[in-house]
Structures are given as structure tokens and as C-alpha cells.
Amino acid sequence: MVRVRIAPSPTGSPHIGTAWQALFDFVFAKKNNGKFILRLEDTDRERYVPESVEQIYETLRWLGLEYNEGPDVGGEFGPYIQSERLDIYKKHANDLLEKGLAYKDEGALRFKIEKAGQTTWHDLVGDKDITFENQTQEDFIILKSDGYPTYNFANVVDDYLMRITHVIRGNEFISSTPKHLMIYQAFGWTPPQFAHLPVLVGSDRSKLSKRHGAKSALEFRSEGFLKESVLNFLSLLGWSHPEGKEVFSIEEMIKLFDFKDVNIASAYFDITKLEWLNGEYIRKMTNEDLTKRLQEFLASHPAKEKIAPVVPLVKERIKKLSDFVPLTDFLFEKPEYDKAQFEKLNIKNVKESLEKILEKLEAMERPWKTEVFEKTFRELAEELGLSASQMFQLIRVAVSGQTVTPPLFESIEILGEEETLKRVAYLIALW
RNA sequence: GGCGCGUUCGUCUAGUGGCCUAGGACAUCGGGUUCUCAUCCCGAAAAUCAGGGGUUCAAAUCCCCUACGCGCCA
Numbered sequence: 001m002v003r004v005r006i007a008p009s010p011t012g013s014p015h016i017g018t019a020w021q022a023l024f025d026f027v028f029a030k031k032n033n034g035k036f037i038l039r040l041e042d043t044d045r046e047r048y049v050p051e052s053v054e055q056i057y058e059t060l061r062w063l064g065l066e067y068n069e070g071p072d073v074g075g076e077f078g079p080y081i082q083s084e085r086l087d088i089y090k091k092h093a094n095d096l097l098e099k100g101l102a103y104k105d106e107g108a109l110r111f112k113i114e115k116a117g118q119t120t121w122h123d124l125v126g127d128k129d130i131t132f133e134n135q136t137q138e139d140f141i142i143l144k145s146d147g148y149p150t151y152n153f154a155n156v157v158d159d160y161l162m163r164i165t166h167v168i169r170g171n172e173f174i175s176s177t178p179k180h181l182m183i184y185q186a187f188g189w190t191p192p193q194f195a196h197l198p199v200l201v202g203s204d205r206s207k208l209s210k211r212h213g214a215k216s217a218l219e220f221r222s223e224g225f226l227k228e229s230v231l232n233f234l235s236l237l238g239w240s241h242p243e244g245k246e247v248f249s250i251e252e253m254i255k256l257f258d259f260k261d262v263n264i265a266s267a268y269f270d271i272t273k274l275e276w277l278n279g280e281y282i283r284k285m286t287n288e289d290l291t292k293r294l295q296e297f298l299a300s301h302p303a304k305e306k307i308a309p310v311v312p313l314v315k316e317r318i319k320k321l322s323d324f325v326p327l328t329d330f331l332f333e334k335p336e337y338d339k340a341q342f343e344k345l346n347i348k349n350v351k352e353s354l355e356k357i358l359e360k361l362e363a364m365e366r367p368w369k370t371e372v373f374e375k376t377f378r379e380l381a382e383e384l385g386l387s388a389s390q391m392f393q394l395i396r397v398a399v400s401g402q403t404v405t406p407p408l409f410e411s412i413e414i415l416g417e418e419e420t421l422k423r424v425a426y427l428i429a430l431w
Numbered sequence: 432g433g434c435g436c437g438u439u440c441g442u443c444u445a446g447u448g449g450c451c452u453a454g455g456a457c458a459u460c461g462g463g464u465u466c467u468c469a470u471c472c473c474g475a476a477a478a479u480c481a482g483g484g485g486u487u488c489a490a491a492u493c494c495c496c497u498a499c500g501c502g503c504c505a
């Protein structure tokens with residue numbers, strides 16, 4: 001039975017690198033019908049941030065990376081929080097002390113390294129052996145004088161007791177893996193398999209961290225990214241679809257995943273491609289689904305219930321859910337007008353043209369029909385010596401205050417005849 | 432400093448000795464469609480495969496050295 005875990009430290013809202021690792025753990029577990037476990041490594045009391053615990057849960061929940069065992073869902077190998085397992089570490093550390101494999105040093109307990117020989121393991125990522133000379137390792141602390149275990153020790157004890165079969169983690173842990181292996185050996189335990197993933201790096205190519213201003217995973221949600229595209233994008237970092245596909249679901253990744261397709265070089269997270277991917281997912285969605293997602297996202301939007309007819313107009317125009325608001329504001333409230341917007345149009349007699357437009361609008365048979373509308377204003381454009389493009393842009397700015405909007409006729413249809421007339425009239429009065 | 436891991440277009444990557452005058456995707460630039468923007472379609476530019484030395488009839492691919500980056504430990 002495959003059992004993998006993600007073991008984040010609750011030192012802040014998890015950033016995208018943590019989510020990325022969780023994805024690979026999750027996918028590997030699912031691929032093998034195994035279990036995915038969450039364990040909180042909170043032994044660093046100085047950096048402990050209480051609210052990050054909930055943020056870790058929320059991040060995994062949002063992305064749908066559900067774990068089978070964890071602090072908030074339980075499981076037979078718990079507790080899943082290290083600070084609640086101190087007795088366990090103490091007991092195991094004492095075992096080593098009694099066997100003479102560890103010794104006391106100023107109140108702390110230090111592991112004794114067997115300096116002869118080498119330590120080797122076969123890493124799943126890159127499918128290669130990694131070897132360290134044991135003499136390069138130094139005796140290291142396993143239990144601090146305050147009774148807290150060190151990372152290296154607690155991690156191994158927990159992985160063993162929780163029956164972890166595959167340790168999938170960032171390659172910054174390659175250097176400490178020999179120590180871990182030595183602990184397994186000291187206890188006579190069979191070590192798990194290791195898969196050291198590349199790390200995600202920031203723009204300076206160093207490991208992604210909050211110091212880079214690395215965004216928390218949840219910020220991507222609040223910026224209007226879909227979990228599907230975040231997951232898809234993350235899977236493209238380090239892993240490649242055997243057929244070279246770029247857009248695929250996590251289910252598809254689960255079906256095809258193999259460590260042999262995992263790259264070993266560190267990857268830089270470029271948000272531009274994520275934005276493109278997010279747009280792809282938005283365009284692929286049905287109008288009903290997108291409406292629902294937008295309503296969830298725009299929980300506090302005043303016109304939340306009225307967005308359904310607008311959705312088809314914006315679907316091909318938004319990359320993120322948050323793009324909806326600036327693009328459609330004018331449909332729900334009277335725009336602010338700025339003469340500069342009209343100047344861009346290069347039309348000499350704006351006011352006179354607007355008056356003509358108003359006249360035509362008033363005269364047009366209701367309800368307004370797209371074909372009639374288009375014909376009427378193409379004729380008017382000719383009459384006024386304007387290009388069709390200028391004419392429609394003028395109407396666009398007149399009803400929206402903007403030069404960029406969803407298609408004009410459809411927008412006006414949603415706005416309604418009365419509101420449209422009101423806006424044009426208001427604008428003329430304002431001029 | 433020691434040890435380890437890495438290095439293919441700006442970015443993510445394909446590539447496991449001949450199909451590579453290195454393929455794809457995003458971004459960029461140009462064009463078409465069009466009432467704006469976007470979508471969509473077509474096209475271009477973009478990597479002397481970090482550098483050098485081997486091995487081989489043949490190397491991005493195997494070996495060695497160097498450089499650089501990153502990581503861990505001190």
C-alpha cells in the first residue's frame with residue numbers, strides 16, 4: 001500500500017511551491033491507489049504562525065488535494081502534529097542512547113555517525129543512485145536540550161511510524177538524506193523510497209520563499225485563478241505529458257504520471273503562462289458553470305444575481321475571474337465620463353454626432369434589433385462622414401465611458417433601451 | 432570551504448547515439464477575420480543544446496575537466 005505525505009511547517013500561508021509538492025504527492029498516491037497524508041511539522045516554535053494551520057487545510061481543500069489522514073481528519077497513526085508527539089521522539093531518542101548509537105552533549109542528544117563506508121540510495125527522480133561518503137557526515141543533534149526533536153529526527157521517526165512508503169520532497173533535502181538513512185539503519189528499519197523533486201525558484205533562481213514575495217497559494221484564488229488551471233500549470237513544472245499536451249485535467253495526470261517523466265532541474269514560475277491557461281479553462285467552461293464560478297467569486301458584487309446574461313459576452317475576454325468587474329461595471333452602474341476617451345476617437349463634432357445618434361435611437365422601432373441598429377448607424381456614419389468604426393466607437397464610449405467593452409449591440413441589449421437613451425442624453429447635456 | 436544536485440529558445444519543456452540544419456507551448460513581433468478589445472486562423476523571430484576535451488563512422492544524448500547557478504553543512 002503506497003502511503004505518501006506532505007509535511008509542511010505552519011510558518012505562514014503556504015506558497016505555491018508547497019501546493020506544487022502536494023500535487024505530486026497526491027497524484028502519486030492516487031495513481032497507486034494509495035493514501036495521501038498531511039502531517040504538520042511544527043517543532044520550530046519561533047516561526048510558528050497559528051493561523052497558517054487553517055491556511056494549509058484551506059489551500060489543500062481549495063485545490064481538491066484531499067488527504068486521507070491528517071490533523072483535522074484523523075487516522076490510525078496520529079496524532080499528525082509533531083508538537084503532540086514529543087513523547088514518541090523522546091522515547092526513540094532514548095532507545096538510541098541505550099543502544100550506544102547516540103550520546104549526550106550539553107543536554108542535547110547527538111547521533112553518532114559510523115564514519116566508515118558510504119550511504120547510497122536510488123532516487124526515483126532522475127532514476128539514479130546518489131552516494132555520499134559517510135566520513136563527510138558529522139554527528140548531529142536529534143533531540144535538543146528543550147526536549148524538542150530536530151527536523152531530521154522527527155521526520156524519520158514519523159515517516160516510519162506512519163508507514164510512509166515514498167518520501168516525495170524538494171531536492172534541498174538531498175544533502176540530509178544520508179542522515180535520515182543512517183537513522184533508519186540505527187533502528188533497523190526499512191527505509192522508504194525517495195523522490196527528490198526539483199524546487200521552484202524565484203526570479204533570482206534561488207528557492208522560492210516568502211522573501212521573494214512569493215504569493216501564497218490562496219492569493220491565486222483571490223486574484224481570480226481557477227483551481228483547475230493552477231493545478232494544470234503546476235503539473236507542467238517539472239513534469240511533462242507524454243504526448244506533449246499542455247492542457248489536461250488532474251485525472252489525466254494521475255493516469256499518466258510516472259517519475260521517469262519528472263525533470264530534475266529547478267523551474268521558474270512564470271505567471272504569464274498561468275494566465276493564458278486560466279483563460280483557456282474559462283473559455284472551455286459552459287456559460288452555466290462560469291456563471292456559477294463568477295457568482296461564488298464575486299460574493300459581494302452588488303449585481304451578482306444579474307450577471308448570467310453578461311457571461312457569454314465576457315467569456316472570451318477574461319483571463320481571470322477578477323477581470324469580470326472592470327469589463328462589465330458599466331452594465332450595472334452609470335459610467336464616469338472622461339472627455340479624453342472621446343478625443344482618442346478623432347471625431348470633430350462629437351456633440352453634434354451624439355445628438356444625431358440620440359435622434360436615430362429614439363426613432364428606432366422597439367425592441368431594438370441588431371440588424372436594424374447596425375444598418376441605421378452605418379448609414380448615419382456615412383452621412384456624417386465618419387467611418388463605421390468611428391461611429392460604433394462613439395456609441396460605445398457614450399454608453400460605457402470606455403473604448404474597450406464587450407460587443408456593443410449585445411451590451412446595449414442588456415442595458416435596455418431606456419438606460420441607453422438616458423446615458424446618451426445625459427452625456428449631451430454634460431458636454 | 433566541504434559535499435551534493437543542476438545547466439536545451441526570454442519562460443516551461445521534448446529529446447536516453449543516427450528521424451535534430453533541435454520539436455512543442457506561453458510570451459514577443461507581423462498578417463487575416465472584426466464595431467473596440469478579445470477569441471479564432473496564418474506566419475516570423477527566438478537555443479553554436481554552459482564551455483572545453485575525449486569515445487564513436489555518427490553526440491544535446493556516453494566519459495572527463497572547467498565555469499556558473501542552487502542547496503545542505505561548516
